[in-house]
Amino acid sequence: MDAKAASRAGATASAISRGRSEAASATWPEAGSACRRGAPAVLPFGALEQHGPHLPLSTDTIMAAWLSEKVADAVDGWLLPAMPLGNTSANDGFPGTVSLSFDTVRAIATDVGRSLARSGFPCLIIVNGDWGNRAALGQASRDLAVGGWPVLVVDYPGLAEVASAVCETPAAGAGFYHADEVETSVVLALHPELVHMERAVASYPLMPATLGSTPTDLARLSPSGVFGDPRTAAATKGRAILDALADRAIGLARSFLSDVAAMGDGDPTAVPPPAP
Numbered sequence: 001m002d003a004k005a006a007s008r009a010g011a012t013a014s015a016i017s018r019g020r021s022e023a024a025s026a027t028w029p030e031a032g033s034a035c036r037r038g039a040p041a042v043l044p045f046g047a048l049e050q051h052g053p054h055l056p057l058s059t060d061t062i063m064a065a066w067l068s069e070k071v072a073d074a075v076d077g078w079l080l081p082a083m084p085l086g087n088t089s090a091n092d093g094f095p096g097t098v099s100l101s102f103d104t105v106r107a108i109a110t111d112v113g114r115s116l117a118r119s120g121f122p123c124l125i126i127v128n129g130d131w132g133n134r135a136a137l138g139q140a141s142r143d144l145a146v147g148g149w150p151v152l153v154v155d156y157p158g159l160a161e162v163a164s165a166v167c168e169t170p171a172a173g174a175g176f177y178h179a180d181e182v183e184t185s186v187v188l189a190l191h192p193e194l195v196h197m198e199r200a201v202a203s204y205p206l207m208p209a210t211l212g213s214t215p216t217d218l219a220r221l222s223p224s225g226v227f228g229d230p231r232t233a234a235a236t237k238g239r240a241i242l243d244a245l246a247d248r249a250i251g252l253a254r255s256f257l258s259d260v261a262a263m264g265d266g267d268p269t270a271v272p273p274p275a276p
């Protein structure tokens with residue numbers, strides 16, 4: 001929420017009124033203060049899935065968590081702990097992948113939203129880290145919107161544009177970035193200690209025309225789990241990608257919040273107080 005919107009919502013001075021507030025380390029009175037100042041809740045939604053022999057299973061969660069921090073900082077948000085699991089059944093052929101069903105992801109996002117609404121938070125921004133979650137999170141946002149509670153799903157806005165500007169190697173498929181130069185560069189920028197570059201291999205499988213239209217076993221397409229060429233990855237590229245994603249995501253979040261404020265849904269007096 002920008003300064004003007006916060007003022008319109010009747011925000012008062014608070015010990016946690018600048019930058020993000022982290023739910024995991026906050027107390028319930030601090031949560032109540034965040035509600036009263038109209039803080040938008042921010043939920044990183046990740047996955048635990050294979051990312052080749054060189055990247056951690058939590059790659060998508062790492063990316064979503066970082067992006068969520070940037071969004072929450074920019075909008076004085078209430079940052080929730082990252083969801084470490086998602087819908088990633090296409091990667092079930094690889095050990096370590098843990099996949100939730102569409103219904104489970106939808107139910108988690110909807111339940112989180114309903115709890116936050118009951119507490120008095122005005123809206124929710126979900127930062128999605130994995131394409132497998134898209135459909136379920138989209139449905140959850142519609143479920144909550146029908147109940148009059150606005151939700152924004154941020155899904156790596158502008159990624160294709162920045163990836164083609166920054167990376168030396170092409171994507172394995174249109175809009176398909178997995179354990180490649182893009183994701184490897186991003187993890188090198190955020191957690192280099194988790195990247196095993198000596199194990200990085202390139203893989204450009206023949207992508208079936210039906211990809212995305214029918215259940216696909218990615219292990220059959222790429223036994224290594226890599227789609228693209230991670231060998232040219234670099235932390236500097238990852239930082240450029242992350243900065244561009246954060247700019248777009250923050251712009252999207254601000255547009256959403258001004259719409260929420262204009263609708264009057266951001267008025268904290270319109271929601272019930274948190275339970276004692």
Ligand SMILES: [Zn+2]
Binds near residue numbers: 129177179
């Ligand atoms: Zn990923």
